[in-house]
Amino acid sequence: MSRLEDANLVTGKGSFLDDLDPIPGTLVAAIVRSPNAHAKITSVDLQRARNHPGVAAVIGPEEVLAALKPFPLSLRAPMDYYPTGTDKVRYVGEPVAVVVATDRYTAEDAGDLVDISYELEPVVVDAMKALTPDSPLLHERSKTNVASDRTFNFGEVDEAFADAAHVVEGEYYFPRYSSTPMECYNVVANWVDGPQHPEVTVWSNFHGPFSMVPVLCGAMGLTTSQLRLHVPADNGGSFGIKAGIYPYIALMALASRHAGRPVRWSEDRSEHLLASSAGSDRHMKVRTAIDAAGIIQAIDIDFVENVGAYLRPPEPATLYRCFGNMTGAYGIEHVRLRSRAVVTNKCPTGLNRGFGGQQLYFALERIMDKAAKAVGLDRLEFRKRNLIGAESFPYATPTGGIYDSGNYQKVVEHLEDNSDYQALLARQAEARARGELVGTGVALIVEPSGTNIGYVGLATPAENRPPGRGKSGSTEHVHLSVDPQGIVGITLGTVPQGQGHATVARQVVARELGLPEEQVVPTVVMDTATTAWTITSGSYSSRFSPLLTSALVDGAREIGERIKRAAALMLDTTADLLELHQGTVRVMGDPEKSVSFKHAAGLIHWDPGRLPGGEEATLEVNVAFTPPQAQAPSRTDQVNSSLCYGFVADLVSVRIDPETLEITIDDVVSVHDAGTILNEQLFTGQVHGAMVQALGGAMYEEMSYSDSGQPVSTFMDYLVPTSAESMFPFRMDHIETPSPLTRLGAKGAGEGASMSFPVALANAVEDAVSEHGVEINSLPVHPSVLHDLLYPND
Incomplete structure (x- = not known):
């Protein structure tokens, strides 16, 4: 069956916002951004820009403070967040002023006339350094760079570690990378001061969640009925990133109010990479307690999340989106989690495809490989011993997740059969005997879908959550x-x-x-x-x-x-x-x-x-x-953070050139259980797309910063996978265990591969260089990283 959407898109008839002129008489805005990562704003002079021919309005921190309130945060923290810097700037690219003119060229020229004086302050970009007592403070009223710090205990964790035959631990780092959609942010805003109250009409390629609408209205001092938000029929990619557009909606609405006309702002590619949004980078420590039979009894996790300069709503959601599936596909009974969100002089973070899952499973599936080696078992065999049995569904996790259906053993059987697993290992052993660098990695992950937004409440301690006023839902x-x-x-x-x-x-x-x-x-x-x-x-x-x-x-x-x-x-x-x-x-x-x-x-x-x-x-x-299974967090801090839970099993085989250390993907086998498949063609496309996007974060993409807070990634070196890198061998299979909670038994399938593929590839690369005694504990992994690991003294 042909897709309904394709004809307009392939013939250039898509309805993207930059193609539309929804409000007549629109002016054009350009944003003046901070060149500094951390500095006090000592003065702002807008007069020369205002006098420039063709300029209708220029606004800066004074206008923002007079008209807007800080965005309501997901938790109580003295870290005010406005759409521009007000007292100071906290990351390179932070908006400071907006120029509205007859066209973009005039607005950009006038922007060069905005005179801003700064007093530089010390910079911190690493979350672990931001935790230290002598670290520069981003928000002085807070007296700490820790925006959120929560510890959760489920079961008898200490006892399990005391009785363990093996204790295996590791430290891991998952990088910050973006989604780089083809279409950047786009906003058309019109503020009209009516006789009784203002009314604001906005067109934007915002994709949700619409919980951001009350947040947006709270900053603008409007009721939700006073804000009319349109989203065009077509969106040139998002993958989570365009949730972060809402601060610019408020900023353009204010610019429209001052200009007295509707205002359009189209983000350019440099702005998007510099200052839009990205998935968060995370430092992780994991300890596992394993008994003599090779069964994991307990897990102790410590997450430190770098959320950038502000705790931008819905953050610290990344830490909790996978709370219900924190133990993955394994029947681990005792769990401890410490989760910290830390502010640094980087661009604020937000949603990115796989939101929280890539980070979680990179640590979880890396420690599974390490644990398998410690207990002397094959990596897949060790995982199979710890899988939740098919007879256990619906399965309640210690953290509150209710896995609705599944047969993980059957999926793994398909993975072994489709990859001819034992023969593959034998062939690779022969290749290694010839001196070749070849390896295979696996990853087994639970894929959450149908998010219950109530999980965000976990960032607030239970005693501070008002009884009867919980937030939940998957409506x-x-x-x-x-x-x-x-x-x-x-x-x-x-x-x-x-x-x-x-x-x-x-x-x-x-x-x-x-x-x-x-x-x-x-x-x-x-x-x-x-x-x-x-x-x-x-x-x-x-x-x-x-x-x-x-x-x-x-x-x-x-x-x-x-x-x-x-x-x-x-x-x-x-x-x-x-x-x-x-x-x-x-x-x-x-x-x-x-x-x-x-x-x-x-x-x-x-x-x-x-x-x-x-x-x-x-x-x-x-x-x-409205599924009743989506409830607010309990008083014991358990939450069913998603309605449905699918399952993904990936196997990746790689080959490394011993001279150039270039990594080649020889084979990928992926088996999924997403409940009832509604359209197999679209299902396959979603899985392959998620895998290619994950390939970027695994091997190519990283939003790097210098110690002074300057982004060092441009599209000269921020390498997004092209069709050439995407054409690796790929075989896909699936089973169906329909969800009893949805009308058709369907679960989501658009994010699982973005969670499983990065760690499966990392496991494969480590397997390929295992004889050299190095570990792949961070991403991305590419030839220069391998060179530093294999030849640290060069």
């Missing part, structure tokens, strides 16, 4: 209607970025109503004034398959029941004896006795007087799917 909304000609319309508010939501939505509804797919017309739109939404709305954390399709099924079934009741009048029977089939409503057991779906719908539109009393003369429904 998703859809709107369905049937017109007088029997055409079913669907309105989706999930603002996709190329995942094929419209295609799958049409497929799901057509199947439920027994209609040809061309009789179902989906529309992807988000207008907060007209589209049903809630704070959990948005396209993030693999929500579509488990949540939105469930809402679609509920809505389609409601429409179907109304159609059957109308058809029952026409067929002189009762609705319970009817079924929907191939565009008709027919009597079960008597297919000749039927009426078309179109005519049954027509009765409700054209002849509603025939409907019995109490029957609504409408074929329009708004449906919300």
